[in-house]
Amino acid sequence: MSDKIPHWLQKQAELSPNRLAAETPEGRKLTFRQLHEAADNAAGRLVTLGITKGSRVAVLSPNSVDMIVLIHALSYIGATLILLNTRLTISEWTYQLQDSEADLLLAPAAYEQAARETGAAVCTMENLGQQAVSAYTRCTELSLDNVFSIIYTSGTTGNPKGVEHTYGNHWWSAIGSALNLGLSQHDKWLSPLPMFHVGGLSTIFKSAIYGMPLYVTKSFDEQTVQTAIMQHGVTIVSVVTVMLQRLLRLQERDGVTYPETFRCMLLGGGPAPLHLLQEAKTRAIPVFQSYGMTETASQIVTLSPEDSLRKLGSAGKALVPAQLRIKGTFGLAQPEEAGEIQVKGPMITNGYYRNADATASAFQDGWLATGDIGYTDREGYLYVLDRRKDLIISGGENVYPAEVENILSGHPSIQEAAVVGKADARWGMVPAAFLVKQQEVSIEELQAYCEQRLARYKIPKNWHWVEQLPRNASNKLMRYKLQELLKEDSGSCS
């Protein structure tokens, strides 16, 4: 079997040159031929800047058609793409740029100043457009085993790890999704999820592989999404719970019913609450719940709308090319028995960039040990109990307690810190901090300290001073005791 396929964008430009590839609320439209030409041109300009096959190029950008063009341009050159989260701090970007050995950082002009503070070589996307177009040898084939992209995910130990995805990982993810959702030539996909996360990124490859237009919005705005569904033929939307909630509120306010052609609301980022699913059902919105992580190149387990109420709280079953198992303390778990969720399949990363230890500990006999706890019922439906042990999902972003704890306990006035998730009406969860002080310090000072070092969404929104942290006999932090405290005491010192 050949492990090579034709380059997906060039292929689609050949098969369906005049089909729409991307459009925006502002009315910008590109066919596959135009997208191909734009990517080919951008590639020629990058080559002028010295980028060649094997170069490592970071992109720091909110969603845009130009970002899609750049991503395809890098694959035409055969360069590796490193995606930076726009919400991080300069020091976080700096770490990721250095760790990934990026040769160049591309960002829109609005990010130029911040980008330059990382010390990386920077070219703005606007400036790139002014470069001469050099001749280059376009990669007309993609080797499925070759790494194309790196996305950083905060490890449970607090050190971000660069998740490598091969072309094959992205391909299989797109195919697994198509086998689940079906494929129609009338599809148009809107993902308000950031393209620097794998969920948003995956729609770029789906578009090229399926020959399907993307409706590209800079970020999530419920009015824009509703208008796109009602007036611009969008049939599939990726969302996290808070977005679904806002869309339902807007629908209610406007007395609007989505057209029958709207066929999928793909919900990631943890199970949705019952009332939301019931409301979606009343409104005839087909919600596909899903479970996945950066390592699985987007969703790997999904629940169909037919099952969403019958299997309330379940994430569903593994996609056609994927497998799921629950590892108990002694071997594989029985149905209804909780254990670690492990997954396997050709969409799963081979490992972390330059981090053999993390890679080795992430896999067991070819299975990805997710660290998440869950069980399957007697019909094989997955229920996730703890979306990674201790992970806080705030507005769709992952906050790893250990990372925030590391920062806090690095402050000279703090002796010890513990961070847990606190339920929040707007964000789902927010980080809450429990601190043991070394000497007097104000919450304001700690907040300012964090602002220098942590993305906004990672900064605790809720602060508690304690005499000591609850630990068990073996000195392990008992986080559930802190969560009990949060429930008991709704007050806090901020």
Next chain:
Amino acid sequence: MSDKIPHWLQKQAELSPNRLAAETPEGRKLTFRQLHEAADNAAGRLVTLGITKGSRVAVLSPNSVDMIVLIHALSYIGATLILLNTRLTISEWTYQLQDSEADLLLAPAAYEQAARETGAAVCTMENLGQQAVSAYTRCTELSLDNVFSIIYTSGTTGNPKGVEHTYGNHWWSAIGSALNLGLSQHDKWLSPLPMFHVGGLSTIFKSAIYGMPLYVTKSFDEQTVQTAIMQHGVTIVSVVTVMLQRLLRLQERDGVTYPETFRCMLLGGGPAPLHLLQEAKTRAIPVFQSYGMTETASQIVTLSPEDSLRKLGSAGKALVPAQLRIKGTFGLAQPEEAGEIQVKGPMITNGYYRNADATASAFQDGWLATGDIGYTDREGYLYVLDRRKDLIISGGENVYPAEVENILSGHPSIQEAAVVGKADARWGMVPAAFLVKQQEVSIEELQAYCEQRLARYKIPKNWHWVEQLPRNASNKLMRYKLQELLKEDSGSCS
């Protein structure tokens, strides 16, 4: 990237246990759970007969649900499947059974006597059902690189070659087809093409991979197909030209219009004549013309219905995971320039069983050299000029002149023989023989001689005595001269 996927049938039985997997005109219906259980049972019975992982098992059967069950059963065991064409002679089967080193031959009772004459170990499908079910270790994963099936194709040299297909070849073929035709949960596929050919076989894997029901008919019958479309929800039908023709005639006779949900008539076996495509268009039948061969695990180039009249006679463009090029005498051909059609992609066989020479000569730099002659137009659409040089396609079956010539010239009274295709209203083409005699012999005797050695469709239907065969300076047979003779002289000696 893991090169393993869960076993497609077991997976579908888990994902959609109650979805219909197969039904017949006689009213037999199996869900995916039932198909899985039937295959699992059949596997246990085969194990009782001594079949294990790595065994080589031939199947000689017309299309049936039981044949589908057996094919999945062999993959559950991890055995290799060898498919025999029911239309061949005992000596042809014997050759293929010996060449493929088959351990067992499975066939319905109706074929038992003929099967036994091959000297192979035979078990009838009916008898298999009486065996005890042994415990065995089911293959729950499929390794994409492992060979699953062998289908013999007559080589141009006259020696049949066993085309090996890996699980990956079949998987990629199914995915390439889905990306071309789309995927709907309302699909139901009817393939009257024999499952011992790759076109029919491929629908078995598509069914399991897509979770799609097959409507299984023993062979082609236009009334059965029309009823299946009109009354049993069939949405896709695989056909060759002669079948499409008969379906159109029946439609006309019955004054029937296919429902709008009927979405694809997948046409293989050479381009269709204009009047047929025009008639299909008038009747709003979406015809997808296609080009492929055993080596490509079913179609690899297709033409969409929108293009069928605009690009009359074209086979279309290569599927998303595939590539196409035309090799001229000096490097790659320009548009409109004829040359050898070469294709590449992960659905293409790695080669022929125990035939390194044929394998080596079939590939050039990773491209399959089809031996077919064609060109692409300026928009990249493929036109096939000679579907393999000299190949005769008769009623959808390939007849290789060299194979028939070898038999004829083996007769003691024949000095030299040449076989070419002759246009035929019913079969598209039939073989025509040109013979130089050594001594007197009757056509009747030659026909009887062929009947012992060749499948019925390979036997010449048209006979000519000549003084000598037309040869060029380097003594190469000039077949086109014979074809000119056929056109000039409509008479023949039979």
